[in-house]
Amino acid sequence: GRHTRLRRDWSSDVCSSDLIGLVFGFQHTGEFFLFDWKQWDQSNQFGVAETGMSIKKFQSEVPVSFGHLWPTLSDLPGVELLYHNNTPWKSTRSYRIELKIVEGAFQLTVSDRVGIVDSIVIEDPDFKAGKVGFYSYSQSETEVQGDRKSKRLNSSHVVIPEAVLC
Numbered sequence: 001g002r003h004t005r006l007r008r009d010w011s012s013d014v015c016s017s018d019l020i021g022l023v024f025g026f027q028h029t030g031e032f033f034l035f036d037w038k039q040w041d042q043s044n045q046f047g048v049a050e051t052g053m054s055i056k057k058f059q060s061e062v063p064v065s066f067g068h069l070w071p072t073l074s075d076l077p078g079v080e081l082l083y084h085n086n087t088p089w090k091s092t093r094s095y096r097i098e099l100k101i102v103e104g105a106f107q108l109t110v111s112d113r114v115g116i117v118d119s120i121v122i123e124d125p126d127f128k129a130g131k132v133g134f135y136s137y138s139q140s141e142t143e144v145q146g147d148r149k150s151k152r153l154n155s156s157h158v159v160i161p162e163a164v165l166c
Contacts, residue, residue, distance in 0.1 A: 018042075019049060019070070019135070020089065022097055024106070026131035029063035030078070033127070035097075035108055036069070036135065039088045047071030053118060055083040055108065059126065083120050101129060 021036035034056045038049050046067035058064055060078035068076045072084060089095065093112055100107045104127055109119040 021135045022099065022108070022132065023135045024099060024101070024132045025127055025129065026133070027128060030058060030060040032058050032064075032130065033106075034058065034069065034135065037089050037110075038072075039091070044070065047073070047075075050084070050086075051088050052084055052086040053110065053120070054081060055120060055122060056080065057082055057124065057126075082122050082124070085118060087118060099132065101127075 019036045019038055021034060024033050024035070026032040035053065036049075036056070037053045038051050040051050042049050047070060049070050050072040054072055056074070057080045058068075058076075058078060059080075060076060062076070062078075064076065064079075068074055068079065073081055095117070096111045098109045098111075100109075104125050105121065105123040106127060107119065107121045110117045
């Protein structure tokens with residue numbers, strides 16, 4: 001069958017605990033999948049973002065706002081947490097994110113110089129191919145590399161429509 005593969009390298013040089021990740025299957029501001037990764041637990045007015053990797057599915061009639069992206073468990077109708085672990089990312093370490101997409105499923109693999117950090121397979125009949133982009137929720141000084149391009153993300157890359165689309 002038809003499949004897509006995306007591979008990107010990234011690192012963050014600052015000691016901040018904010019979210020970094022990948023938006024994929026993007027149809028519009030209410031329908032997409034989000035892989036986010038948090039260095040340590042943190043609370044704010046929007047809720048708790050827990051340490052570790054999460055994959056969330058957004059299927060909302062209402063466009064998703066800044067605050068809906070933060071918490072690991074969102075109270076927005078149409079947001080589903082599909083996966084979560086407690087593995088933090090580490091400052092100054094380089095990581096590779098590889099996304100493989102087939103009809104109705106995807107595999108997201110994160111590795112570092114030592115080996116695979118996690119490999120996540122999600123089967124979802126609602127999954128549709130769409131735009132893909134890196135995601136940074138106020139995590140400055142994040143370097144993304146791939147396809148002979150390099151892009152430094154800053155804290156303005158936090159709202160899905162403004163994501164750095166590949």
